[in-house]
Amino acid sequence: MQTLVICIDRDNDLGEKAKMGTPIVGREANVQAAVALGIADPEDSDTNTIFGGIRILDELRAKGVDAEIVSFAGDKNVGVISDQKIAEQLELYLQMNEVQRAIFVSDGAEDETLVPIVQSRMKIDSVKRIVVMQSENLESTYYILKHAFSDPKISQTFFVPLGLAFLIYAIFLLARYPEGAVVGILAAVGLYMLYRGFGLDDIVALEKEKLWDAFLEQRMVFISYTAALLVSLVATVYGAMEVWKLYSAEGVWYHGTLTLISVFINVSVWWYAVALLLADMGKIFDLKTDGRPIYRNISISLFVIATGLLFWGASTYILAAASLSDGTFSDPTLALQYFVYSIAIAILIALAGIKYSLSNQAPENEKRVRGRRKSKKVL
Incomplete structure (x- = not known):
């Protein structure tokens, strides 16, 4: 042709x-x-x-x-x-x-x-x-706006932020706290703009299609991803409730923004770590079932644990310094020691993950090279 x-x-x-x-x-x-x-x-x-x-x-x-x-x-x-x-x-x-x-x-x-x-x-x-020639009536402002807003791409960009703003304002009015409506609206609209600005909508749509395919194919990754999503939701709600307790009692100016962020991280970091581990375990199960290598996913799990240790250690020390910790971690000096220990353990876990990945990657590369040589000989 x-x-x-x-x-x-x-x-x-x-x-x-x-x-x-x-x-x-x-x-x-x-x-x-x-x-x-x-x-x-x-x-x-x-x-x-x-x-x-x-x-x-x-x-x-x-x-x-x-x-x-x-x-x-x-x-x-x-x-x-x-x-x-x-x-x-x-x-x-x-x-x-x-x-x-x-x-x-x-x-x-x-x-x-x-x-x-x-x-x-x-x-x-x-x-x-191909450009369609339109009559004068079709070129009217009303027609253009009507058809522009009927386009899902334009309507989502325009109506979703407005809808979020109205919904949040109504919720705060029902809660008899109109002063917080401005903060809630700005936070929601700002998150939505970041979501669209960084192109996360494409990534989410792609992951959603992959998840649906996993459901149809009855793969373990669908269950693990669903469980991870629910655990992440619990972590977010739990962390937000703990922050709200401090905020409603003394206010942000009393504790400081960094302290409130540290409270959220400290109470929710291991929940998020468990969510990531659940998602990775589902991938590992499916890869093992298909006979494919799993060393990368195991190394990712180790990195998740190491990262969780770092965030937990840092937030624990900040809370101890702000006199917001109880029990063992109330002493700032002891909390600092735990922070140092968490850094050392996190580095060791990360190095173990790197070593495991490299030790399994070399044989895998050799298999690929041998496969290419065999295919060349056949040709």
């Missing part, structure tokens, strides 16, 4: 609205897909993208070019997941068909972010953007 016309539907409108699987190969199949999508949602721009690709295909064939059209769709979770699905479909198609060059067809800049992914696998001669 000389030229491949590629139509991209990054947010999988073909699957979500027209209920059609991809890739869709061939002129007739794409015509049917475009018609089905147009009937399901006449305002979807991906319909015009496919029709634009069909027109380009007809022009190429009229010139005697050996061309074909194929439509790829991603996932409603636009980002890492959708791009991976399109890349997998493209690689599978290229394995079954020889393609010299391609023409990339999209409906906007968002789909065109996939150009480097396609370009890394074949030569792209042209990028064609």
Whole structure:
């Protein structure tokens, strides 16, 4: 095949609205897909993208070019997941068909972010953007805003912070503590902005899909991750309750921010450590069942324990210095000794994890080298 016309539907409108699987190969199949999508949602721009690709295909064939059209769709979770699905479909198609060059067809800049992914696998001669001409009524401000806010990507960015603010304000009013509403709203909106700003939504969506696959495949990692999530929730609530006791009694200015943070860490650090260990144990069980190496996960577990020791030792000393500890750790000098001991033990545990990982990594690398040599001999 000389030229491949590629139509991209990054947010999988073909699957979500027209209920059609991809890739869709061939002129007739794409015509049917475009018609089905147009009937399901006449305002979807991906319909015009496919029709634009069909027109380009007809022009190429009229010139005697050996061309074909194929439509790829991603996932409603636009980002890492959708791009991976399109890349997998493209690689599978290229394995079954020889393609010299391609023409990339999209409906906007968002789909065109996939150009480097396609370009890394074949030569792209042209990028064609299909722009729909609208009437004056459709260009009105109301129409633009209405359809912008109906887009999940825009609505989540705009409505979720507002919804969080209103919900938190209502909760504080019911609790008869309106003064804390401002702090709660700023904290919630700030966390949400950090969540979106660092791109954690893509990571969470990817992990959620992996977790669902683990549930369908009946793997232990689903149970261990669920248990880890519940333990983390308990740790957060327990730590927040302990901090609230001090905050409501004397206030943040009496104890200081560092002391309150140390209280939270001291009472919850081992809960979080147990949660991470539970998640890692599930991975170790599944890897062992599949006959794959587990040395990296064991070393991660050792590092979790070492890190927990460091945070516990430091927070214990800070609380002892602030006269907030009871019993054995109330003496700052003794707490300092425990902090030093925790550092030493954490270093020893981390070194043990590193040594275990390196000692098992060497034989694994040798197996891989032998496998490559055998494959070369067979070829």
